[in-house]
């Protein structure tokens with residue numbers, strides 16, 4: 090029930106119809122009995138700045154930000170958290186009552202949460218990781234692994250220059266490699282993370298020679314529609330442990346919920362099951 094005291098939060102993207110975030114946050118709100126609501130917003134492609142300006146002042150407590158606005162969200166903010174700064178993008182804006190806009194990034198926390206849940210015992214400090222892709226998601230992942238103490242983060246991308254740009258912004262722990270050095274990049278890694286958009290809708294595979302990874306390496310795909318991407322299916326077929334993008338989405342939602350509603354989400358709700366049901370429709 091919406092009351093005069095309801096706290097409003099939401100997700101902003103274009104398109105936003107497919108977003109599972111309203112399902113996740115509203116299930117948590119209902120179970121916790123919090124007087125809050127989480128709604129989708131979809132401003133026109135060039136309307137993000139005006140949209141954010143309209144929310145300044147705290148009418149809405151905050152918004153998660155998804156494609157294509159994650160970089161623009163940084164520019165709209167008055168204050169940027171160190172982890173959003175490192176990631177070069179923001180998936181969370183908080184509007185204070187004083188009229189300030191704070192940009193944060195919880196995608197990196199979500200990524201590490203997914204490893205904790207689905208690859209128990211995984212230690213990011215234990216060896217090099219390789220990230221495929223050099224967009225915003227890849228940069229955020231690289232920043233998260235650097236912050237978590239990874240000794241080396243290798244970035245392999247189709248457009249090598251973009252991999253170099255990420256490395257340039259994150260220091261010497263991050264090493265860019267061109268696609269034709271993929272096999273070398275996979276040698277000795279503890280994890281391979283697909284942060285490209287290849288594999289979306291189940292089409293395409295990156296043809297990464299996963300056999301070149303150590304047998305105990307963990308393979309992760311940020312894409313969660315389909316949940317079991319061709320990339321993850323191949324990893325499973327050769328016996329590698331896998332981590333999926335849905336657990337990352339849930340993992341980024343936890344600190345977002347805390348920022349919006351001032352409490353942890355209730356543990357008793359199985360939001361993964363709810364999302365799986367929605368994805369199957």
Ligand code: NAP
Nearest residue numbers: 222223224225226227247248284285286287311334337338
């Ligand atoms: P982006 O900025 O558009 O970057 C896309 C990347 O994919 C680029 O590096 C691009 O390479 C590469 N790429 C696209 N198609 C390719 C292909 N056929 N072969 C090889 N490389 C290809 O996107 P993003 O924001 O970083 O997001 C990447 C993915 O992560 C998306 O699928 C997004 O939905 C997902 N994601 C998931 C979560 C989650 O919570 N699970 C969170 C954030 C993002 P070039 O540079 O050569 O073009």
